[in-house]
Amino acid sequence: MFASRTVRTSLLFVFIALMALAFADIAITTLNPWQEMQRLLGGLLRPDFMAMDSLALALLRTVSFAFTGVAIGCVAGFLLALVFGSRLVRIFCAFIRSIHEIFWALIFLQFFGLHPLTGVLAIAIPFSGIFAKVYSEILEEADQTPARLLPSGTGVVSRFLYARIPDAFPHLRSYTAYRLECGLRSSAVLGFIGLPTLGYYLESSFSQGHYSEVGALLLVFYVLIATMRLWLRPRMLPLYLAAAPFFLGSGFPIVWGNITRFFTEDVVPAPLRRGEGWEATLGWLGDILTSQALPGIWNTLILTQMALVLTGILTLLAFPLVSKHFFGPRRRTAGHVLLVIARSTPEYLLAYILLQMWGPSMLPAVIALSLHNAGIIGHLIGRQSSEFPLRPDASRGLNRYSYEVLPKVYAPFLAFLFYRWEIIMRETAILGILGITTLGFYVKGAIEDIRFDQAMVLILITATLNIAVDWISRGVRAHLRLKTTPSRCEP
Amino acid sequence: MVALALEDVSASFGKTRVLGPLSLTVRPGEQVALVGKSGAGKSTLLSLMHQQARVPVAYMPQALGLVETLSVFHNVYMGRLSQHPTWYNLLNLAWPQRKELETIEPILAWMQLSEKRRAAAGELSGGQRQRTAAARVIYQGADLLLADEPVSALDGPLAHVVMQALTRSYATAVLAMHDVELALQYTQRIVGIQHGRVVLDEPSHRLSAADLQSLYQG
Numbered sequence: 001m002f003a004s005r006t007v008r009t010s011l012l013f014v015f016i017a018l019m020a021l022a023f024a025d026i027a028i029t030t031l032n033p034w035q036e037m038q039r040l041l042g043g044l045l046r047p048d049f050m051a052m053d054s055l056a057l058a059l060l061r062t063v064s065f066a067f068t069g070v071a072i073g074c075v076a077g078f079l080l081a082l083v084f085g086s087r088l089v090r091i092f093c094a095f096i097r098s099i100h101e102i103f104w105a106l107i108f109l110q111f112f113g114l115h116p117l118t119g120v121l122a123i124a125i126p127f128s129g130i131f132a133k134v135y136s137e138i139l140e141e142a143d144q145t146p147a148r149l150l151p152s153g154t155g156v157v158s159r160f161l162y163a164r165i166p167d168a169f170p171h172l173r174s175y176t177a178y179r180l181e182c183g184l185r186s187s188a189v190l191g192f193i194g195l196p197t198l199g200y201y202l203e204s205s206f207s208q209g210h211y212s213e214v215g216a217l218l219l220v221f222y223v224l225i226a227t228m229r230l231w232l233r234p235r236m237l238p239l240y241l242a243a244a245p246f247f248l249g250s251g252f253p254i255v256w257g258n259i260t261r262f263f264t265e266d267v268v269p270a271p272l273r274r275g276e277g278w279e280a281t282l283g284w285l286g287d288i289l290t291s292q293a294l295p296g297i298w299n300t301l302i303l304t305q306m307a308l309v310l311t312g313i314l315t316l317l318a319f320p321l322v323s324k325h326f327f328g329p330r331r332r333t334a335g336h337v338l339l340v341i342a343r344s345t346p347e348y349l350l351a352y353i354l355l356q357m358w359g360p361s362m363l364p365a366v367i368a369l370s371l372h373n374a375g376i377i378g379h380l381i382g383r384q385s386s387e388f389p390l391r392p393d394a395s396r397g398l399n400r401y402s403y404e405v406l407p408k409v410y411a412p413f414l415a416f417l418f419y420r421w422e423i424i425m426r427e428t429a430i431l432g433i434l435g436i437t438t439l440g441f442y443v444k445g446a447i448e449d450i451r452f453d454q455a456m457v458l459i460l461i462t463a464t465l466n467i468a469v470d471w472i473s474r475g476v477r478a479h480l481r482l483k484t485t486p487s488r489c490e491p
Numbered sequence: 492m493v494a495l496a497l498e499d500v501s502a503s504f505g506k507t508r509v510l511g512p513l514s515l516t517v518r519p520g521e522q523v524a525l526v527g528k529s530g531a532g533k534s535t536l537l538s539l540m541h542q543q544a545r546v547p548v549a550y551m552p553q554a555l556g557l558v559e560t561l562s563v564f565h566n567v568y569m570g571r572l573s574q575h576p577t578w579y580n581l582l583n584l585a586w587p588q589r590k591e592l593e594t595i596e597p598i599l600a601w602m603q604l605s606e607k608r609r610a611a612a613g614e615l616s617g618g619q620r621q622r623t624a625a626a627r628v629i630y631q632g633a634d635l636l637l638a639d640e641p642v643s644a645l646d647g648p649l650a651h652v653v654m655q656a657l658t659r660s661y662a663t664a665v666l667a668m669h670d671v672e673l674a675l676q677y678t679q680r681i682v683g684i685q686h687g688r689v690v691l692d693e694p695s696h697r698l699s700a701a702d703l704q705s706l707y708q709g
C-alpha cells in the first residue's frame with residue numbers, strides 16, 4: 001500500500017501538517033470557552049425573530065449585493081472566457097481571482113467609501129476571474145464534433161450559438177447557480193467590514209451579546225441557502241436581476257477627490273512620494289518583506305497546511321453520513337442537514353464565532369476552514385460513492401468502508417482536496433483580519449495606519465502566493481494523475 | 492472533373508499505420524460503398540476524405556455529432572447555418588421560424604420523425620438519433636455525401652427508407668457499410684478495404700454478397 005503514489009503523497013502532507021502543528025499557536029485563551037459556546041447554542045435553540053425588520057433588511061441587502069455582483073461577474077467572466085486563449089487574459093484572470101473579495105472591498109473602501117459600488121465590485125471582480133476560467137473549461141469540454149460538421153462558411157457567431165453553447169449550457173447554468181450560492185456567502189461576509197449585509201448585523205448582535213439575535217440571523221441565512229432551489233426559478237431570474245440593484249441601499253456618496261488621491265498619492269510607495277529615490281524604495285520594500293510579509297507568509301502557510309489535512313480527515317469521516325452504502329434514507333437526511341450547515345456557514349463567519357469563544361489563536365481558524373471545506377467535499381464524495389453499486393454480498397461496516405468504498409473514492413477525494421488548496425489559502429490569508437497573524441492581519445494593520453502603499457504590496461504578495469499554490473496544486477494533481485478538473489460544477 | 496481525389500494518402504495512430512498508402516478517386520454521380528471488417532480503416536478513410544474533399548461536403552460520422560440539448564428541428568436546421576445571416580440564425584434558435592419549420596417538415600416526415608420535432612436529441616433512441624443525423628445531411632444539400640455506417644442502428648424497413656433517402660438526395664456519395672446486401676442494392680461501386688488497403692474496386696452489378704465474404708476473413 002505504501003508503494004502507491006497517492007498514499008505516499010498523502011502521508012507527506014500529513015507529515016508537513018504535523019510539523020506545522022509544532023510551530024503553531026493553537027491555545028484556547030478565553031477563561032470560559034464552554035460557557036460562551038453554551039450561550040451561543042442557547043441562542044440558536046431560542047432564536048429571537050422579534051427584530052424582524054432588521055432581519056429582513058439584512059437578508060434583502062445580502063441577496064441584492066450577491067445578485068448584482070454575481071450577475072456582473074457572470075457577464076464579464078463570459079466575455080473573458082471567449083478570449084481565454086490569450087495568455088494575457090489568462091494571467092489577468094488568475095490575478096484578479098487571487099485577491100479575495102474582502103481585500104477588494106478593503107481597497108474600494110478607501111476611495112469609494114461605504115458606497116454600494118464597493119460591495120458590488122468586490123464581488124464582481126474576483127468572480128469574473130473565476131467565471132472566465134471555469135466557463136472556458138466548460139466550453140472546451142463541450143463536444144466538438146457538431147462544430148466540425150457544420151457547412152463551411154458558417155459564421156463564427158452562428159457556429160458558437162448552435163454548436164457550442166447548447167451542449168455546454170446545462171453545465172454553465174449549474175455552475176453559475178453554485179457560484180450564486182458562493183456569492184451569497186461572500187456578500188454576507190462583506191458585512192464584517194462595514195457593508196450593510198448580514199455580517200454587519202451579526203457582528204453588532206454578537207458584540208452586544210444578543211445571542212438570540214445571532215441565532216435568528218444564522219438560521220435565516222441557512223434557510224435562505226437551503227431553499228435556493230425553491231426560490232431561484234429561471235422565470236423569476238429577470239425579476240430578481242432587475243430588482244437587485246435598487247435594494248443595495250444608498251450608502252454614502254462617492255467623493256471623487258478620494259479616488260484621484262488614492263491613485264496618485266496613497267498607493268505610491270512612501271519613499272517615492274517623498275522623492276527619496278529608488279534606493280530608499282528598495283529599502284522600504286525590504287523592510288515590509290522582513291517585518292510583515294515573511295511572518296505573514298509563514299503563518300499563512302502553516303495554517304493552510306494544517307487546515308488542508310484536517311479538512312481531508314473530516315471529509316473522510318463525514319462522507320459516509322450521506323452515502324447510501326452506509327446509512328438508510330432517514331439518517332442520510334440528518335447527515336445532509338449537518339453538511340449543508342457546515343458548507344453554508346462562511347469560513348470567515350465561523351472563524352469569527354469561534355474566535356469570540358476561544359480567544360485569538362490559530363485553532364478557531366483551522367477548525368472553521370476544515371469544517372466548511374469538509375462540508376463541501378464530504379457532500380461531493382458522498383454523492384459520488386452512492387453512484388457506484390456494490391455487490392450484494394459486500395462486507396459491512398468498517399470493512400466495507402476500508403476495502404470497498406475508500407479505495408474507489410480516494411482519487412476523486414484527493415482531486416477535490418487539492419482543488420480547494422488554493423481556496424483554503426485565500427481564506428487563510430483573509431482570516432488575518434480577525435486577528436490571527438496571517439497576511440490579512442498585516443494588510444489590515446497597514447490600512448488602519450493609513451499606509452495604503454504597504455497594504456497594496458502585501459495584497460500583491462498574497463495574490464502571488466495564491467497563484468503559486470494553485471500552480472503547485474496543479475503539479476501535484478498531474479503527478480498523481482488525478483483529473484485536473486474534478487467536477488465541472490463545483491470548484 | 493472529380494469530386495474527390497486521394498493520392499497516396501496514409502494515416503497512423505502513433506507509430507502504427509492504420510491506413511494506406513492508397514489512392515482513390517470519386518467522380519460526380521458516383522455512389523460508392525466502402526466495405527470491410529470493423530477496424531479495416533473505413534472510418535479513418537472517410538474522415539480523411541472529409542478533410543480533403545474539393546467540393547462542399549455533408550459528413551455524417553458514426554458518432555453523428557448531434558447537439559444533445561437542441562431539438563431535432565434545430566439539429567436539422569444546422570445543416571444550412573451558412574446560408575442565413577447570423578441574426579436570422581439567432582432568431583430561429585429562440586423562435587423556430589415558420590418558413591424553416593415548413594421546409595424541414597417533409598424531410599422529418601420522410602425519416603418518420605415528425606412527432607419528435609421538438610424533442611431534444613439527447614432524449615432520442617439510437618435509431619431516432621441516426622435518422623436525425625440523416626435528416627440533417629439531406630437538408631444540408633451539399634455536392635458530396637460522406638456517411639459512416641448511416642443505418643447501423645436501424646432495422647429492416649427503416650434501414651431501406653434511410654438508404655433510399657440518402658442515395659436519392661445525393662448523386663455523389665461515399666458510404667461506409669457493414670451490411671453487404673444494402674451496399675450492393677443502393678450503390679453502384681464497391682470499394683473493399685482490408686488492413687488499411689484497397690483490395691477490391693468493382694461496379695456493384697458485377698459482384699454478389701458471396702464475392703465480398705473474403706473481405707471479412709483473415
